Amino acid sequence: MPGQVQSIARAAAILRLLAGGSGRLGLLEIARALDLPKGTAHGIVRTLHDVGFVEQDKTSGKYQLGAALLHLGTSYLDVxxxxxxxxxxxxxxxxxxxxxxxxxxxxxxxxxxxxxxxxxxxxxxxxxxxxxxxxxxxxxxxxxxxxxxxxxxxxxxxxxxxxxxxxxxxxxxxxxxxxxxxxxxxxxxxxxxxxxxxxxxxxxxxxxxxxxxxxxxxxxxxxxxxxxxxxxxxxxxxxxxxxxxxxxxxx
Amino acid sequence: MPGQVQSIARAAAILRLLAGGSGRLGLLEIARALDLPKGTAHGIVRTLHDVGFVEQDKTSGKYQLGAALLHLGTSYLDVxxxxxxxxxxxxxxxxxxxxxxxxxxxxxxxxxxxxxxxxxxxxxxxxxxxxxxxxxxxxxxxxxxxxxxxxxxxxxxxxxxxxxxxxxxxxxxxxxxxxxxxxxxxxxxxxxxxxxxxxxxxxxxxxxxxxxxxxxxxxxxxxxxxxxxxxxxxxxxxxxxxxxxxxxxxx
DNA sequence: AACCCTGGTCGGCATTGTCGAACACTGTTG
DNA sequence: CAACAGTGTTCGACAATGCCGACCAGGGTT
Known part of the structure; x- marks a missing residue:
């Protein structure tokens, strides 16, 4: 079985981290937890934000899971x-x-x-x-x-x-x-x-x-x-x- | 605002497609819908499968949303x-x-x-x-x-x-x-x-x-x-x- | 048995995303 | 009040990465 797509695996790890952790997480916390450079983590989080899988609290800058995931989750229940x-x-x-x-x-x-x-x-x-x-x-x-x-x-x-x-x-x-x-x-x-x-x-x-x-x-x-x-x-x-x-x- | 991470955006599109479409989809249906080559689509779907965001029906080979999404969705509700x-x-x-x-x-x-x-x-x-x-x-x-x-x-x-x-x-x-x-x-x-x-x-x-x-x-x-x-x-x-x-x- | 369809694999090329340093900003601290 | 230690964000160069198209393998149907 060939390898995984690196960036997607990392994105999934970030989502799991946000789901497991206590609510909001800062970019650096994410980067440190997954042992990624700041810039790399930011790129992934930015796209996750763009597709609605992640939201950002404007004042604190911290990240949390996004609304799009809710619909995906319930869609899973349907099938x-x-x-x-x-x-x-x-x-x-x-x-x-x-x-x-x-x-x-x-x-x-x-x-x-x-x-x-x-x-x-x-x-x-x-x-x-x-x-x-x-x-x-x-x-x-x-x-x-x-x-x-x-x-x-x-x-x-x-x-x-x-x-x-x-x-x-x-x-x-x-x-x-x-x-x-x-x-x-x-x-x-x-x-x-x-x-x-x-x-x-x-x-x-x-x-x-x-x-x-x-x-x-x-x-x-x-x-x-x-x-x-x-x-x-x-x-x-x-x-x-x-x-x-x-x-x-x-x- | 710099660009998005291509593969992650594509992965998200696949998930949305699976959520919107009527249940299971074949690999080729996914590839055609997003206008991607077979191989590319397969690589993305494979990693989505590995992280539990997508499941595969062993008999028909078709793909559907995975169980991991359900937990992510409800985690979103919590925060x-x-x-x-x-x-x-x-x-x-x-x-x-x-x-x-x-x-x-x-x-x-x-x-x-x-x-x-x-x-x-x-x-x-x-x-x-x-x-x-x-x-x-x-x-x-x-x-x-x-x-x-x-x-x-x-x-x-x-x-x-x-x-x-x-x-x-x-x-x-x-x-x-x-x-x-x-x-x-x-x-x-x-x-x-x-x-x-x-x-x-x-x-x-x-x-x-x-x-x-x-x-x-x-x-x-x-x-x-x-x-x-x-x-x-x-x-x-x-x-x-x-x-x-x-x-x-x-x- | 030849044909279509499917999903899955492989390897070369170059596009793509990674990476580290620099930036802008905030709040705290000496 | 300035220096600092945090933050999130941007940028550009390098090359590792993931993309692509051709190829392989199995299952039905004709």
């Missing part, structure tokens, strides 16, 4: 097959389980949320479509990692006392998920919150995403602290349904 | 000041008016929706954050055009019988909006739907966005087919409130 096939099954799952449903896929060792239906009750919730979740601390993420060909595990930062922060423990958990066909996380990212997820298979049986629910531990888990079997069944059935729609073998 | 300042005022406006609220800004002669709160009732609605609306056929758009320094009017395609499709009629309508300080659209984009919008001013009094409501004509308009004065007042007050938050003079 994403995993999402479009999932939508019909996510709503029933939310209704039956009474919990929030999320569908995610792996984006360089993180979980990208491509669809999200709120918990049926009327509590205030924020839409996290487009958010990146830690793979090792969420049911969605662990399921995706379990079936991931490339073995990257991500950062393994501990969020709570129950987070699986050691590679050995995590790989064993992933093996268990492969064995069972589904996974869960119990207060591993947020205290008081648990989740259940199952893999979605696309054409050829390859795992292309995961669907899962999450909610308060006391509702998601039974008296023994284990995920309720009825909820697990609902999630796995939804995953199979989506897989079937995608043309995969559905488990 | 967008117009959106963050508006959120607190959009909910009350929706509650008081009983209609859906949208906040938009101008993105090369189209209206980019940066925030959207659903109509308070429980009817099925689709989130159109990130969508591009026609400027000449929506209240949001006409308000934005009215205060736009660069005079581009967009495409002026007629959607309904009442769409303002002629430049002369439209420019006169824009002048009226500047005079009144608010604007409306009555069945100009969709039959049975009307909207009211007012400009949001940022630092220095410059119009940086617009906020508006939209809903069924019979609720938004009175017996004479004119926008209800109470609703207009609510919208204008919300616009002023957001402007004040942004540090502008608020009208």
């Amino acid at each position: 994403n097959e995993l999402r479009s096939r999932s939508i019909n099954w996510a709503d029933p799952l939310a209704a039956r389980s009474g919990e929030a449903v999320r569908i995610g896929t792996l984006l360089d060792s993180k979980v990208l949320v491509v669809h999200h239906v709120f918990r049926p009750d009327d509590t205030l919730q924020t839409l996290d479509v487009g958010a990146l979740l830690p793979p090792h601390a969420t049911a969605l993420g662990k399921v995706l990692l379990a079936y991931n060909a490339r073995g990257g595990l991500g950062d393994l930062v501990p969020y709570t006392r129950r987070t699986l922060a050691s590679p050995r423990v995590l790989t064993r958990a992933l093996a268990a998920i492969r064995e069972a066909g589904w996974g869960s996380d119990i207060e591993e990212m947020t205290v008081g919150v648990a989740g259940i997820a199952a893999p979605i298979r696309g054409y050829g049986g390859l795992v292309v995403g995961a669907i899962g629910i999450s909610g308060p531990v006391e509702r998601v888990c039974d008296a023994h602290g284990q995920p309720r079997i009825t909820l697990v069944t609902h999630v796995r059935e939804a995953a199979r349904a989506v897989s079937r729609d995608l043309g995969g073998r559905g488990q | 967008n000041e117009l959106r963050s300042r508006s959120i607190n005022w959009a909910d009350p406006l929706a509650a008081r008016s009983g209609e859906a609220v949208r906040i938009g800004t101008l993105l090369d002669s189209k209206v980019l929706v940066v925030h959207h709160v659903f109509r308070p009732d429980d009817t099925l609605q689709t989130l159109d954050v990130g969508a591009l609306l026609p400027p000449h056929a929506t209240a949001l758009g006409k308000v934005l055009l009215a205060y736009n320094a660069r005079g581009g009017l967009g495409d002026l395609v007629p959607y309904t019988r009442r769409t303002l499709a002629s430049p002369r009629v439209l420019t006169r309508a824009l002048a009226a909006i500047r005079e009144a300080g608010w604007g409306s659209d009555i069945e100009e984009m969709t039959v049975g739907v009307a909207g009211i919008a007012a400009p949001i001013r940022g630092y220095g009094g410059l119009v940086v966005g617009a906020i508006g409501i939209s809903g069924p004509v019979e609720r938004v308009c009175d017996a004479h087919g004119q926008p209800r004065i109470t609703l207009v007042t609510h919208v204008r007050e919300a616009a002023r409130a957001v402007s004040r938050d942004l540090g502008g003079r608020g009208q």
Whole structure:
């Protein structure tokens, strides 16, 4: 595979930097972070500005992401097959389980949320479509990692006392998920919150995403602290349904 | 202003093409659309693929937008000041008016929706954050055009019988909006739907966005087919409130 | 099996973008 | 108040870089 176009790869790195960093960044911060000369960085940023991918705060001169990216991002949702096939099954799952449903896929060792239906009750919730979740601390993420060909595990930062922060423990958990066909996380990212997820298979049986629910531990888990079997069944059935729609073998 | 980085500008054009076009495109379609040699187009697309901005359907070989863009798009929302300042005022406006609220800004002669709160009732609605609306056929758009320094009017395609499709009629309508300080659209984009919008001013009094409501004509308009004065007042007050938050003079 | 179409590759030429230094500006500091 | 340390921006020379067109490889269809 021949090399990449240098300037485009650099431009992408700048955009990722702006997305990851805390909001605005100065030109020099960008140049230093990517180890580029000022002039070079400026040229790239200028064109990114011209095409609307980057905006500049006139007073401080700092740069941030631009409006054009928003439309590109939502356009991606329109063509994403995993999402479009999932939508019909996510709503029933939310209704039956009474919990929030999320569908995610792996984006360089993180979980990208491509669809999200709120918990049926009327509590205030924020839409996290487009958010990146830690793979090792969420049911969605662990399921995706379990079936991931490339073995990257991500950062393994501990969020709570129950987070699986050691590679050995995590790989064993992933093996268990492969064995069972589904996974869960119990207060591993947020205290008081648990989740259940199952893999979605696309054409050829390859795992292309995961669907899962999450909610308060006391509702998601039974008296023994284990995920309720009825909820697990609902999630796995939804995953199979989506897989079937995608043309995969559905488990 | 020195020139742009050629390859980056071309890459952006390809992304826009993929976003605008109907889903997947083949390499040759891309090359032809932008009048590039095959090889050149392939090099750019390959790097876009490597950085995750573009995905390829393995069976058909065609290209589509990639997952990385989704996260960039939502990251833009996080740093967008117009959106963050508006959120607190959009909910009350929706509650008081009983209609859906949208906040938009101008993105090369189209209206980019940066925030959207659903109509308070429980009817099925689709989130159109990130969508591009026609400027000449929506209240949001006409308000934005009215205060736009660069005079581009967009495409002026007629959607309904009442769409303002002629430049002369439209420019006169824009002048009226500047005079009144608010604007409306009555069945100009969709039959049975009307909207009211007012400009949001940022630092220095410059119009940086617009906020508006939209809903069924019979609720938004009175017996004479004119926008209800109470609703207009609510919208204008919300616009002023957001402007004040942004540090502008608020009208 | 010849033909069209597709996407992908390769290498020579020169266009293109990179690079470092100099510029203009702001706010801070000695 | 001047020198300074920051910033973003511009410029021009050099050559590395990415562009281009011809060539290769696979899949359908005729």
